[in-house]
Amino acid sequence: MIxxxxxxxxxxxxxALFLIWMERKVAAxxxxxxxxxxxxxxxxxxxxxxxxxxIGKELITPEEVDRPIYLLAPIVIFLPVLVLFLVIPFAPxxxxxxxxxxxxxxxxxxxLTVLSILMAGWSSNNKYSVFGAIRxxxxxxxxxxxxxxxxxxxxxxxxSFKLSAIVAAQDKVWFVVIQPLAFLLYIICATxxxxxxxxDIPEAESELVAGFHTEYSGMRFGLFxxxxxxxxxxxxxxxxxxxxxxxxxxxxxxxVWFLIKVYAIIFLIMWFxxxxxxxxxxxxxxxxxxVLIPLAFVNLLVTALAIKLF
Amino acid sequence: MVAYFREMFVGLWSLVAGMAVTIRYxxxxxxxVQYPRQKLTMTPKYRGHIELIMDPExxxxxxxxxxxxxxxxxxxxxxxxxxxVKKKKLPVKHVIDYxxxxxxxxxxxxxxxxxxxxSNEYRLAGYQRQDMVIDLMARLDAERxxxxxxxxxxxxxxxxxxxxxxxxxA
Amino acid sequence: MMxxxxxxxxxxxxxxxxxxxxxxxxxxxxxxxxxxFIANSEPxxxxxxxxxxxxxxxxxxxxxxxxxxxxxxxxxxxxxxxYCLAVERLAGIEVPERAEFIRVITSELNxxxxxxxxxxxxxxDLGAFTPFLYCFDDRENVVDILDRVxxxxxxxxYFRFGGVRDDIDDEFIAGCRAFITRLRSRWQDYxxxxxxxxxxxxxxxxxGIITPEQALKYGVTGPCLRGSGIPYDIRRSEPYxxxxxxxxxxxxxxxGDIMDRYVVxxxxxxxxxxxxxxxLDKLPNGPIMAEKVPKRLKPAEGEVYAAVESGRxxxxxxxxxxxxxxxxxxxxxxxxxxxxxxxxxxxxxTLVADMVAILGSLDLVIPEVDR
Numbered sequence: 001m002i003x004x005x006x007x008x009x010x011x012x013x014x015x016a017l018f019l020i021w022m023e024r025k026v027a028a029x030x031x032x033x034x035x036x037x038x039x040x041x042x043x044x045x046x047x048x049x050x051x052x053x054x055i056g057k058e059l060i061t062p063e064e065v066d067r068p069i070y071l072l073a074p075i076v077i078f079l080p081v082l083v084l085f086l087v088i089p090f091a092p093x094x095x096x097x098x099x100x101x102x103x104x105x106x107x108x109x110x111x112l113t114v115l116s117i118l119m120a121g122w123s124s125n126n127k128y129s130v131f132g133a134i135r136x137x138x139x140x141x142x143x144x145x146x147x148x149x150x151x152x153x154x155x156x157x158x159x160s161f162k163l164s165a166i167v168a169a170q171d172k173v174w175f176v177v178i179q180p181l182a183f184l185l186y187i188i189c190a191t192x193x194x195x196x197x198x199x200d201i202p203e204a205e206s207e208l209v210a211g212f213h214t215e216y217s218g219m220r221f222g223l224f225x226x227x228x229x230x231x232x233x234x235x236x237x238x239x240x241x242x243x244x245x246x247x248x249x250x251x252x253x254x255x256v257w258f259l260i261k262v263y264a265i266i267f268l269i270m271w272f273x274x275x276x277x278x279x280x281x282x283x284x285x286x287x288x289x290x291v292l293i294p295l296a297f298v299n300l301l302v303t304a305l306a307i308k309l310f
Numbered sequence: 311m312v313a314y315f316r317e318m319f320v321g322l323w324s325l326v327a328g329m330a331v332t333i334r335y336x337x338x339x340x341x342x343v344q345y346p347r348q349k350l351t352m353t354p355k356y357r358g359h360i361e362l363i364m365d366p367e368x369x370x371x372x373x374x375x376x377x378x379x380x381x382x383x384x385x386x387x388x389x390x391x392x393x394x395v396k397k398k399k400l401p402v403k404h405v406i407d408y409x410x411x412x413x414x415x416x417x418x419x420x421x422x423x424x425x426x427x428x429s430n431e432y433r434l435a436g437y438q439r440q441d442m443v444i445d446l447m448a449r450l451d452a453e454r455x456x457x458x459x460x461x462x463x464x465x466x467x468x469x470x471x472x473x474x475x476x477x478x479x480a
Numbered sequence: 481m482m483x484x485x486x487x488x489x490x491x492x493x494x495x496x497x498x499x500x501x502x503x504x505x506x507x508x509x510x511x512x513x514x515x516x517f518i519a520n521s522e523p524x525x526x527x528x529x530x531x532x533x534x535x536x537x538x539x540x541x542x543x544x545x546x547x548x549x550x551x552x553x554x555x556x557x558x559x560x561x562x563y564c565l566a567v568e569r570l571a572g573i574e575v576p577e578r579a580e581f582i583r584v585i586t587s588e589l590n591x592x593x594x595x596x597x598x599x600x601x602x603x604x605d606l607g608a609f610t611p612f613l614y615c616f617d618d619r620e621n622v623v624d625i626l627d628r629v630x631x632x633x634x635x636x637x638y639f640r641f642g643g644v645r646d647d648i649d650d651e652f653i654a655g656c657r658a659f660i661t662r663l664r665s666r667w668q669d670y671x672x673x674x675x676x677x678x679x680x681x682x683x684x685x686x687x688g689i690i691t692p693e694q695a696l697k698y699g700v701t702g703p704c705l706r707g708s709g710i711p712y713d714i715r716r717s718e719p720y721x722x723x724x725x726x727x728x729x730x731x732x733x734x735x736g737d738i739m740d741r742y743v744v745x746x747x748x749x750x751x752x753x754x755x756x757x758x759x760l761d762k763l764p765n766g767p768i769m770a771e772k773v774p775k776r777l778k779p780a781e782g783e784v785y786a787a788v789e790s791g792r793x794x795x796x797x798x799x800x801x802x803x804x805x806x807x808x809x810x811x812x813x814x815x816x817x818x819x820x821x822x823x824x825x826x827x828x829x830t831l832v833a834d835m836v837a838i839l840g841s842l843d844l845v846i847p848e849v850d851r
Contacts, residue, residue, distance in 0.1 A: 275673070420775060
């Protein structure tokens with residue numbers, strides 16, 4: 001268990017550092033520029049240098065913040081993220097705990113990030129932060145529903161919450177082929193769940209400066225950053241398990257296939273971010289309630305019907 | 311109902327079209343240069359700070375310390391001091407404070423002997439304000455050194471009274 | 481959502497600026513918020529005041545030239561043009577035709593650069609980062625072309641009373657033609673990436689509507705006025721320089737919302753390209769400076785007003801001369817100032833996100849507002 005914990009923490013940090021580097025490279029090349037080039041080969045160590053800088057920075061606590069909550073918020077956002085790695089099946093024998101309710105555990109714990117955002121925004125005693133927090137809660141609640149419903153249509157087909165069982169069920173054909181609409185809905189909701197552009201309303205920098213983490217500095221800010229990228233990894237991993245056949249692939253070892261698929265989805269999410277403008281808050285909410293949720297319901301009903309008939 | 315789905319489809323299609331644009335640019339070669347390692351050449355007419363032209367025939371400047379540039383400068387940042395040598399006026403000091411310069415080019419235009427030009431220097435950085443004070447005579451000496459000439463001798467006035475300062479402000 | 485007496489405590493104040501990512505300069509907008517809605521607002525200006533008008537009284541006519549590149553640094557050549565036009569009218573200086581053509585070409589190039597920068601920065605306000613850098617890539621071409629002839633990349637000081645400082649060469653003309661081809665090939669990408677994007681349309685359609693009456697009431701000019709459907713362009717309605725020789729359209733919008741202003745600017749860039757194309761074709765030979773322009777200009781006593789169409793609207797220079805080498809008083813009529821004054825009315829009862837979109841769509845240059 002201890003080994004697993006250390007492994008998870010190492011994975012989380014290395015993954016976040018890699019993802020930040022990848023994000024910068026993707027952004028740069030889309031924008032016809034090279035991105036970080038100075039530290040290490042093609043700037044590979046740039047994020048390490050940035051992390052060291054962040055750790056070395058002074059932790060500023062503004063005067064009138066609600067101290068306990070303010071200090072707790074970065075920890076609360078980061079801890080559940082670690083738990084999520086417990087059930088992710090990287091390979092047939094590379095699962096820390098293959099729980100029967102794996103997917104439920106992931107959705108339950110990833111919802112906790114909302115609490116942390118609320119804590120951070122509220123305790124910062126800053127109007128921009130409160131705006132960011134309020135928006136974030138409305139958004140997360142709105143987008144969690146279609147996310148769960150689309151996942152449900154897969155679970156109906158498999159008949160199990162166990163992630164390894166879902167992967168096992170895809171031995172003939174990946175679910176993305178059977179459920180393309182569900183995959184699309186899932187990707188949209190996952191982007192919104194992780195507060196990524198074009199759904200980055202809680203931290204919309206042109207309106208809210210930096211949203212809920214405006215008042216955070218140093219490694220406290222770093223933890224929010226780390227959690228964002230780790231969440232991205234988790235939702236992509238779940239998407240891989242649900243739709244892309246998990247570790248299944250040819251020739252290469254299963255864990256490599258799993259990571260390739262996960263990073264492909266992450267690339268897709270990054271690609272969204274560097275292409276689209278941001279939605280307005282009310283449009284975002286009405287999009288969730290008027291488009292995503294009805295579609296997800298229809299998809300679920302059709303799936304249930306099809307299972308009953310065949 | 312049809313309109314609802316058509317709107318959704320058109321919207322989705324527009325997003326895909328946008329992503330097609332960005333992925334096309336993603337594989338294009340980059341257009342920027344890594345600045346301190348690669349440099350772009352400035353165009354010939356680029357206006358950096360002013361400097362004295364080295365006359366190719368005499369290998370010296372053409373300045374007569376008339377003070378026109380001093381008077382015409384909107385920011386009064388040029389200082390010229392001249393002395394009279396054999397009825398001819400020569401500068402002993404030609405200094406600009408570049409930190410005030412707005413690069414309008416009026417001094418170059420107004421010069422009766424066309425003694426000034428713009429340098430191509432754009433990499434100017436300093437740790438203090440004094441670093442931006444540029445001695446044009448010293449720069450000319452440095453340019454003379456590149457063709458193997460000694461620094462210009464400082465002209466000495468024939469008598470003390472004839473020393474004139476051209477520090478009048480416009 | 482008018483404020484009723486007794487419920488003031490339901491609202492709170494939000495200071496947007498002076499340092500805020502979306503005000504593009506030191507503009508402060510004091511917002512009275514009712515939740516996420518703006519109940520009242522008041523723009524506070526003056527943080528970047530540099531006393532340009534006062535400076536004119538202490539300098540000769542020539543010495544004031546570099547200031548013109550700095551009032552509005554994005555379309556500096558229009559300001560060069562406006563001021564030179566006013567002084568030329570005051571002193572009765574005739575400008576040779578070639579110089580007029582060069583003025584038009586460079587000024588239109590600069591207009592394209594200004595609109596491109598607006599386009600990019602506006603998308604940045606809406607949260608799309610990438611179009612910003614594509615625009616800068618294109619704008620870099622304009623800047624390079626202008627650099628070749630004016631000698632500077634941003635704060636141009638190129639026009640002189642009676643002409644221009646330097647002549648253009650064949651390389652400049654070839655560069656212009658290459659740029660025209662290049663920019664035309666980019667419209668499709670811009671359309672796919674931005675104009676047709678469903679998110680962008682939803683953010684800009686029917687948001688921030690300026691009615692023609694409102695626009696006239698506040699003295700809004702430029703693309704903001706034309707977006708409301710009034711075809712008022714100084715280049716047409718009060719022609720100056722050699723603009724009457726060219727065939728170009730004045731694009732107008734229908735509804736006056738952000739989308740219309742956006743489309744007007746995009747189409748204006750295309751019209752500018754057409755003007756440049758025609759000017760390059762018709763470019764006459766001849767001198768680029770009028771003869772006998774005195775080095776110390778001393779215009780006769782009098783008053784003059786000259787207006788030009790800058791990227792943001794009508795830029796006017798009003799000069800009062802008392803027959804001295806220095807102007808007695810110069811008043812600059814800057815478009816951003818009147819365009820900003822409408823903001824309080826526009827953003828009432830909108831969301832903060834819409835406010836950012838509306839503010840950006842007016843294409844304000846805050847240092848120009850403060851002068």
